[in-house]
Amino acid sequence: MTVTVLVADDEEITRTGLRTLLDARPGLDVVGEAADGVEAVSLAERLRPDVVLMDVRMPGADGIEATLRLQSALPDPPKVVVITTFENDDYVYDALRAGASGFVLKRAPVEQIAHAVQLVATTDSVLFPDTVRRLVTARPTPPRPPRGAPALTGRELEILRLMATGLPNPGIADRLVISLETVKTHVSNLLAKLDARNRTQAVILAYECGFVVPGTGPVAPWPQSAGWT
Template sequence: MNASGGPDPGPRVTVLIVDDEELTRTGLRALLSAKPDLDVVGEAADGADVLPMVERLRPDVVLMDVRMPGVDGIEATRRLRSTLPDPPKVIVITTFENDEYVYDALRVGASGFIRKRAPVQQIAHAIRLVATGDSVLFPDAVRRLAAGRPIRRHAATGRATALTGRETETLRLMAKGQSNPEVAEQLQVSLETVKTHVGNVLAKLGASNRTQAVVFAYEAGLVGLGADDD
């Protein structure tokens, strides 16, 4: 119970909002600050300010616009992941879910994306989700973003050959947006076994999270782009 006699909202999640539009930042701050378990610790209008602000404020999650006139959200996310040993989770916020910038942000390690006009409950849920180490993955949208992209021969493509059959199955189910319990049910294995498979997939692909692993899987041809692919 908290001081007011109500239920304890649980651990607080600290958030940094990054968007070049002041109105967007102000609106998101007001909406998220109303949530008892979310704490907006700062705002930035340019991706160039993100790394120093993260180093100073240590937010759990960064809500990152991708299209900014200075340093964009893709480069800002790349800097966080390449510079900090324990970078915050990044959620891309975008006006259009088919924005090609979103896909590139996912490639460099963003945990997922959400539309700026999404209901505040959905945005808050996404923040809580990635703060616990999960990802915000919209399978259909990621598939559309990946469609038409050339297969990239990056390190993950070669590493994919090291995946076992079960790990490949797990990855394909991850690409469909299935959670660990759903994967466990589908494969008829324990939840702990699935967690092991997911950890192995991330390690072997060199991915920082489930979303990045799925993007690499599309690019390596491990997961088909057809809506009905198994």
């Protein structure tokens, strides 16, 4: 399987470097470059890449706005991997909440960047769950329910907890001793109830509402005070 990639960054030297490095990797094909968020959305609509490698700090529409526009502009939007200079950047957190599947650092080895792109395109795991956890920990907020205060079943809560560890669907199926198709159905229902665009966004919501607690402490109960069950 060849994964098609669109690179969005306002620095030409960065775009050129990423294109050269990623095109040299087996299974990756950079199909376009964008200098800002507006161009990224336009090219994504035309080229339909599997993944957009998106800088967050760009003039005009930044990576956060571009990620939001992609979700609404296309019925099957590409996965978004944010590429950034600073790991604990608020922009990264906001991009993940907007629907990006994960992020990598610009200084990361090309093998890690290529792996991130291929991972979000070909698997259903949360990209670098430990890093997502650190981002949430670095920006603590009071627990709050997602829109609609959805009621989740006991099985959906189990699956959400396992998703937060980064387990893909096959791993969840093995852990819970249920079929892969059953897991896929539960995950689909879970994302719909949480109004989450992907697994990473669902996990962030789980942290924000206090259901999953960063660190090694116990998992908090699904908040009854918010009207959830």
